[in-house]
Amino acid sequence: MAKLKIFIDQDKCVGAGQCVFAAPEVFDQREDDGIVELLAEEPEESQHGAVMQAVRLCPAKAIRVEEA
Amino acid sequence: MTPPPHRIAIVGASAAGLSTCQALRDNGYAGEIALIGAEPEPPYDRPPLSKTRSDTVACLTDVALADEAELGRLDLDLRLGTAASRLDVEGRQVILDSGTAIAWDACVIATGAAPVTLPGNGMTLRTLDDAARIGAALRAARHVTIIGAGVLGCELAALARQAGVAVTVLDPQAGPMLDRVGRQVSKRLKALHQGHGVAFHFGNGVETIQGNDAHGYTVATSDGTRLETDRVLVAIGCRPTVGWLADSGLTLDNGVFCNAFCEAAPGIYAAGDVANWHNPRFGRQMRIEHRMNATEQGMAVAANILGARRVFDPIPFFWSDQYDAKIQVHGVIDGSCDEDLLETNSQNGGFVIAYSRNGTVDGVLGWNMARALRKARALVGQDRSAVITQFART
Numbered sequence: 001m002a003k004l005k006i007f008i009d010q011d012k013c014v015g016a017g018q019c020v021f022a023a024p025e026v027f028d029q030r031e032d033d034g035i036v037e038l039l040a041e042e043p044e045e046s047q048h049g050a051v052m053q054a055v056r057l058c059p060a061k062a063i064r065v066e067e068a
Numbered sequence: 069m070t071p072p073p074h075r076i077a078i079v080g081a082s083a084a085g086l087s088t089c090q091a092l093r094d095n096g097y098a099g100e101i102a103l104i105g106a107e108p109e110p111p112y113d114r115p116p117l118s119k120t121r122s123d124t125v126a127c128l129t130d131v132a133l134a135d136e137a138e139l140g141r142l143d144l145d146l147r148l149g150t151a152a153s154r155l156d157v158e159g160r161q162v163i164l165d166s167g168t169a170i171a172w173d174a175c176v177i178a179t180g181a182a183p184v185t186l187p188g189n190g191m192t193l194r195t196l197d198d199a200a201r202i203g204a205a206l207r208a209a210r211h212v213t214i215i216g217a218g219v220l221g222c223e224l225a226a227l228a229r230q231a232g233v234a235v236t237v238l239d240p241q242a243g244p245m246l247d248r249v250g251r252q253v254s255k256r257l258k259a260l261h262q263g264h265g266v267a268f269h270f271g272n273g274v275e276t277i278q279g280n281d282a283h284g285y286t287v288a289t290s291d292g293t294r295l296e297t298d299r300v301l302v303a304i305g306c307r308p309t310v311g312w313l314a315d316s317g318l319t320l321d322n323g324v325f326c327n328a329f330c331e332a333a334p335g336i337y338a339a340g341d342v343a344n345w346h347n348p349r350f351g352r353q354m355r356i357e358h359r360m361n362a363t364e365q366g367m368a369v370a371a372n373i374l375g376a377r378r379v380f381d382p383i384p385f386f387w388s389d390q391y392d393a394k395i396q397v398h399g400v401i402d403g404s405c406d407e408d409l410l411e412t413n414s415q416n417g418g419f420v421i422a423y424s425r426n427g428t429v430d431g432v433l434g435w436n437m438a439r440a441l442r443k444a445r446a447l448v449g450q451d452r453s454a455v456i457t458q459f460a461r462t
């Protein structure tokens with residue numbers, strides 16, 4: 001499978017944390033305001049399913065992926 | 069066993085309808101999907117329409133839920149600007165207002181909810197058009213009156229203050245969002261808004277709204293107060309959009325009445341604001357008007373159409389942004405719950421509160437505590453006294 005590259009839009013993010021529930025090894029939230037942070041920009045293949053789940057679940061549509 | 073569906077009709081082209089389409093394709097469904105939407109725009113997101121972050125009125129490109137590439141991937145029979153006028157349950161078809169009939173072997177009702185209105189010229193906010201109208205009103209007005217201090221009313225108040233417009237908020241309850249978040253948070257919200265110059269008028273219902281844009285409006289309340297104002301915004305809640313289902317034979321009771329599989333009748337499902345389904349995690353029927361639920365319920369419905377037969381038992385989630393306050397809730401809470409303060413952050417004034425019913429934690433609320441709240445979600449469903457003991461120790 002192709003590589004995935006993740007893009008996050010911190011202005012859109014509402015700090016819902018759904019991405020962290022879905023893929024805790026790829027996403028985290030900033031301590032002070034809960035805005036999304038990337039732990040891995042190009043996650044391992046084993047994480048791809050979880051990342052796609054996060055993309056779908058994010059209520060602010062703040063996560064986008066491209067095949068790198 | 070019924071054969072797997074190959075023609076699926078989805079009525080309502082917003083968050084829940086689109087999520088259903090995406091999940092159907094993600095799960096490998098290759099048959100037909102008709103997506104029918106009354107609004108002319110392709111699916112777009114509503115929460116940004118009332119958030120203070122956008123000082124300009126949102127336009128479609130900012131809030132679109134799917135770009136052209138994604139809509140292409142979904143390979144839809146997309147019918148926008150057309151409402152469904154009738155669901156023929158026996159004949160397995162949905163009739164559009166144009167008279168066209170669309171046959172289906174599985175149907176999803178995702179027609180959402182529409183604002184309750186009041187007689188007079190009060191503006192409501194649900195659609196992009198509404199947002200444009202309200203944006204124009206905020207530019208033209210020096211003073212607006214907002215009727216309803218619920219979540220939307222509070223966000224509108226913040227939006228108006230951010231635009232430099234004077235604001236009065238009226239509500240028959242005793243405080244903002246009181247029935248949604250309880251006394252402690254309502255008190256904090258009241259102080260927050262007053263600190264930003266919002267005037268509140270609590271405890272009285274609105275009797276009449278009179279006037280027009282050119283000469284201004286007079287709002288009269290049940291205690292005899294008469295308020296002069298430039299524009300009136302009405303945010304007194306929504307009702308599920310079920311009028312078109314009146315003769316369908318489906319049970320309509322606070323939305324489309326569904327079982328735990330989000331099924332209203334064999335082959336007919338509902339998702340999003342319109343669905344009143346049985347959430348087994350909480351052991352009761354619920355209808356949730358939250359953005360997150362629209363996505364998750366759409367996914368659940370797609371899986372069940374394709375035969376997964378899974379109950380939908382989420383911990384609902386919602387958020388509201390007002391000024392610099394980010395309020396987030398996991399679970400199902402209201403003003404009648406027991407409230408326990410679990411954590412505070414002395415640096416930013418943030419806190420986490422647990423809300424319990426009959427000794428069980430039903431929800432947790434965070435105020436500027438996004439990260440701590442994410443962990444606190446695990447408390448939902450736990451014994452209240454055990455949770456209190458656990459937090460007293462830390």
Ligand SMILES: Cc1cc2nc3c(=O)[nH]c(=O)nc-3n(C[C@H](O)[C@H](O)[C@H](O)COP(=O)(O)OP(=O)(O)OC[C@H]3O[C@@H](n4cnc5c(N)ncnc54)[C@H](O)[C@@H]3O)c2cc1C
Nearest residue numbers: 080082083084106114115151152180181340341357358359
């Ligand atoms: C201004 C605003 C701010 C919000 N902010 C938040 C927030 O901060 N956090 C949060 O959790 N939630 C928020 N919400 C709620 C959230 O947007 C809704 O829960 C979500 O939009 C529900 O999606 P839905 O698809 O179920 O219904 P809807 O978005 O209501 O969409 C239903 C669609 O169906 C169409 N339709 C209706 N009848 C027919 C018919 N007969 N035929 C064809 N189409 C039809 C409608 O035109 C509409 O496009 C907000 C809502 C609004 C309006």
Ligand code: SF4
Nearest residue numbers: 013014016017019058
């Ligand atoms: S799910 Fe979306 S909104 Fe929530 S923290 Fe992650 S990126 Fe932000």
